[in-house]
Amino acid sequence: MNVLLTGAARGLGLGICAQLAARGDTVFAACRKRNAELDAILSTGKVHVIEGVDIAMDDAIAKLKAGIAGSPLDAVICNAAVNASFDTDGIADLDLDISLHEYQTNALGAVRTVKAALPSLSTGAKILFITTGPQALGKKAPAPGVYGYRMSKGAMHTFANLLTLELEPRGIAVQIVTPGSIDTKMLWAVWEAGRTPNPPKDALSIDEGAQRIIARMDALTLEQTGTWVSNLGVPEPY
Numbered sequence: 587m588n589v590l591l592t593g594a595a596r597g598l599g600l601g602i603c604a605q606l607a608a609r610g611d612t613v614f615a616a617c618r619k620r621n622a623e624l625d626a627i628l629s630t631g632k633v634h635v636i637e638g639v640d641i642a643m644d645d646a647i648a649k650l651k652a653g654i655a656g657s658p659l660d661a662v663i664c665n666a667a668v669n670a671s672f673d674t675d676g677i678a679d680l681d682l683d684i685s686l687h688e689y690q691t692n693a694l695g696a697v698r699t700v701k702a703a704l705p706s707l708s709t710g711a712k713i714l715f716i717t718t719g720p721q722a723l724g725k726k727a728p729a730p731g732v733y734g735y736r737m738s739k740g741a742m743h744t745f746a747n748l749l750t751l752e753l754e755p756r757g758i759a760v761q762i763v764t765p766g767s768i769d770t771k772m773l774w775a776v777w778e779a780g781r782t783p784n785p786p787k788d789a790l791s792i793d794e795g796a797q798r799i800i801a802r803m804d805a806l807t808l809e810q811t812g813t814w815v816s817n818l819g820v821p822e823p824y
């Protein structure tokens with residue numbers, strides 16, 4: 587498969603990149619800055635690093651397009667995201683500049699990624715959006731706060747739903763996937779801010795999380811388009 591992946595240099599994205607490369611897929615690995623961990627994967631497979639891609643910036647579209655260089659894509663994984671508001675207790679201390687950055691990254695960053703990929707997608711292609719747990723969004727959230735991150739993921743969900751409607755006639759499947767808690771830098775920051783009772787050491791490893799995402803990507807068909815799969819449960823209409 588030819589896969590475009592954002593946030594490929596660290597965390598869950600690096601794990602996904604490594605596993606796809608190991609099984610022989612071609613990965614267009616977008617990142618802001620390459621590093622030794624990503625470079626170590628290059629020799630194991632067909633990984634093309636697209637460096638200097640800040641998905642919060644509009645020039646990401648041109649940079650991603652140039653990096654794909656007209657190659658047909660079988661899948662796009664919108665993985666890159668930022669959670670900078672995990673320490674927000676309530677609306678009183680909500681920092682709107684931080685919220686705007688989260689929106690630019692998590693919501694519009696996904697839009698930019700898809701805009702860049704769309705000319706390279708055709709019938710049978712798949713688009714996955716990595717998201718937070720359903721319990722973190724909406725009225726069932728265990729506690730208020732973390733406004734910016736949660737709102738930006740909510741906006742990404744709306745984008746995914748509208749995209750589903752637009753792309754289904756073209757035979758392109760869209761799915762939102764919650765991987766579960768994964769032992770990454772993001773989860774550590776949430777833990778250290780006292781925002782989760784579950785220590786990262788009890789979370790899934792990056793390898794396990796990456797396996798889950800790849801399993802979802804492999805299983806996704808047009809029949810499942812428009813679904814949200816939480817923690818590898820059954821795809822549910824959303």
Ligand SMILES: NC(=O)c1ccc[n+]([C@@H]2O[C@H](COP(=O)([O-])OP(=O)(O)OC[C@H]3O[C@@H](n4cnc5c(N)ncnc54)[C@H](OP(=O)(O)O)[C@@H]3O)[C@@H](O)[C@H]2O)c1
Nearest residue numbers: 593597598618640641642665666667717767768770771772
């Ligand atoms: N970890 C969890 O428990 C968990 C649970 C549910 C959902 N998720 C989701 O899983 C995905 C991966 O998160 P993670 O846990 O791997 O977090 P992470 O370790 O913090 O990694 C975040 C990734 O996003 C990239 N990124 C952030 N802002 C970017 C920008 N403006 N432009 C380009 N890349 C940017 C980072 O790149 P740099 O290296 O350049 O910073 C990094 O590769 C996210 O969508 C997150 O919301 C995670």
